Amino acid sequence: MPDQAFDHGAAAQSGQAGGAHTAPPAAVRVQGLWKRFGEQIAVAGIDLELPAGKFIGLVGPNGAGKTTTLSMVTGLLRPDQGTVEIGGHDVWRDPVRVKSRIGVLPEGLRLFERLSGRELLAYSGRLRGLPGAEVDKRATQLLDVLDLAGSQHKLVVDYSTGMRKKIGLAAALLHNPQVLFLDEPFEGVDPVSAQTIRGVLERYTASGATVIFSSHVMELVESLCDWVAVMAAGRIRAQGTLAEVRGDAPTLQSAFLELVGAQGRDAGESLDWLGGGAGR
Numbered sequence: 337m338p339d340q341a342f343d344h345g346a347a348a349q350s351g352q353a354g355g356a357h358t359a360p361p362a363a364v365r366v367q368g369l370w371k372r373f374g375e376q377i378a379v380a381g382i383d384l385e386l387p388a389g390k391f392i393g394l395v396g397p398n399g400a401g402k403t404t405t406l407s408m409v410t411g412l413l414r415p416d417q418g419t420v421e422i423g424g425h426d427v428w429r430d431p432v433r434v435k436s437r438i439g440v441l442p443e444g445l446r447l448f449e450r451l452s453g454r455e456l457l458a459y460s461g462r463l464r465g466l467p468g469a470e471v472d473k474r475a476t477q478l479l480d481v482l483d484l485a486g487s488q489h490k491l492v493v494d495y496s497t498g499m500r501k502k503i504g505l506a507a508a509l510l511h512n513p514q515v516l517f518l519d520e521p522f523e524g525v526d527p528v529s530a531q532t533i534r535g536v537l538e539r540y541t542a543s544g545a546t547v548i549f550s551s552h553v554m555e556l557v558e559s560l561c562d563w564v565a566v567m568a569a570g571r572i573r574a575q576g577t578l579a580e581v582r583g584d585a586p587t588l589q590s591a592f593l594e595l596v597g598a599q600g601r602d603a604g605e606s607l608d609w610l611g612g613g614a615g616r
């Protein structure tokens with residue numbers, strides 16, 4: 337069970353007007369977050385209030401600003417402006433406290449390639465301050481559940497894409513964080529491994545923890561998440577429960593296309609050279 341005191345702090349400090357029983361406490365609170373890279377505004381002053389104990393999807397098209405947002409929220413990239421609180425603590429003012437309570441699986445994860453999977457977990461666990469015997473126990477269970485036990489002594493450099501995601505997930509879960517951030521956790525993962533990852537995450541949220549993951553695969557988000565934030569061109573276009581964001585649309589995919597203004601873009605005449613027969 338994650339350390340609930342942390343989330344209670346969030347409830348107390350998230351300033352929920354109207355008092356008791358109105359909304360679940362915020363796991364993550366983002367206010368006025370901005371990031372610019374030269375001329376490019378990647379994140380344009382977003383506000384987010386992500387409830388605790390939920391499976392949350394941050395969705396948006398390529399270049400929407402999801403990775404930039406998650407990097408700023410998890411203390412990996414300094415915002416130009418704005419604040420981020422996790423469990424009521426400011427990520428940039430109180431980074432050690434916050435980082436001890438979160439797990440992160442970043443995009444383009446860099447791992448220690450010359451360690452075996454088990455050594456990587458042992459190293460991560462000790463870095464997190466866990467006793468050796470506890471690290472061993474947790475690592476054995478995670479390797480087993482994630483179907484990596486047979487490859488635990490293989491070097492990470494020899495792992496496949498899906499195996500890398502799974503060992504990265506194990507490292508992010510080892511210290512039993514209260515909030516887990518995953519950037520595109522299912523990208524490049526086969527259906528069997530995806531199902532395994534999904535099972536682990538569902539079990540984790542069932543204990544009261546929060547998962548926040550980015551994706552552009554709507555079917556996946558629709559089947560996994562109870563809460564969704566839609567991002568496009570650096571802004572949040574909608575946030576709320578799956579039902580609220582979907583509205584009257586038949587699927588999240590169609591609601592999403594409407595929200596990001598991408599409906600009906602087809603190639604028309606512009607790709608008239610493309611195809612088997614004509615013009616050869």
Ligand SMILES: Nc1ncnc2c1ncn2[C@@H]1O[C@H](COP(=O)(O)OP(=O)(O)OP(=O)(O)O)[C@@H](O)[C@H]1O
Pocket residue numbers: 373376377378396397398399400401402403404405552
């Ligand atoms: N380090 C950087 N330097 C310059 N521009 C950047 C940098 N990182 C991101 N950007 C730009 O910021 C915008 C948002 O990028 P970001 O990677 O956050 O989007 P995303 O929603 O994660 O996209 P995708 O789904 O394709 O991964 C893009 O226009 C991108 O080119």
